[in-house]
Amino acid sequence: MANERTLSIIKPDAVRRGFTGEIIARFLKEGLRISAMRMMHLSRHQAEGFYAVHRDKSFFPALVEFMTSGPCVVMVLEGENAISRNREIMGATDPARAAANTLRRLYAENIERNAVHGSDAPDTARTEVGYFFSTLELH
Numbered sequence: 477m478a479n480e481r482t483l484s485i486i487k488p489d490a491v492r493r494g495f496t497g498e499i500i501a502r503f504l505k506e507g508l509r510i511s512a513m514r515m516m517h518l519s520r521h522q523a524e525g526f527y528a529v530h531r532d533k534s535f536f537p538a539l540v541e542f543m544t545s546g547p548c549v550v551m552v553l554e555g556e557n558a559i560s561r562n563r564e565i566m567g568a569t570d571p572a573r574a575a576a577n578t579l580r581r582l583y584a585e586n587i588e589r590n591a592v593h594g595s596d597a598p599d600t601a602r603t604e605v606g607y608f609f610s611t612l613e614l615h
C-alpha cells in the first residue's frame with residue numbers, strides 16, 4: 477500500500493450550508509491526515525486555472541461561477557492509498573447515485589453542487605496539490 481497525497485476541496489455549497497466540520501471529521505475518522513489546509517474564496521482566474529482541463533466543456537462557465545460563489549476549504553489529505561480512499565469517501569459525482577453514507581450522498585445538493593472535490597489519479601493529485609500549496613506548506 478502506497479502513502480499518497482491528494483487534494484480535497486470542500487466546495488462553496490457545503491461551506492455555506494455549514495458542513496465543513498463534519499466533512500473534515502469524516503476524513504480524519506477514516507484515517508486520512510491533513511498535511512495542509514486553508515479556507516479561501518477563489519477568484520475567477522484561480523477557478524478557471526484550476527478547472528482548465530474542462531475549459532471546452534459546456535458546463536465550464538457554470539462551474540467557474542459556482543466555485544467563485546463563496547469560500548471553500550482546500551486541503552491536502554495524506555495516507556495509504558489516499559486518492560482512492562478519498563474518492564470512496566466522497567462517493568459518485570451525482571449524489572443521487574452515490575452510495576449511502578458517502579459525503580456526496582449526505583451533503584451534496586445535486587450533481588453541480590456536489591459538496592466536495594478530490595483528485596482522481598496520482599498525476600492529477602500532484603498537479604492539484606501544487607496548484608494550491610508550495611512544498612514548504614506541506615507537513
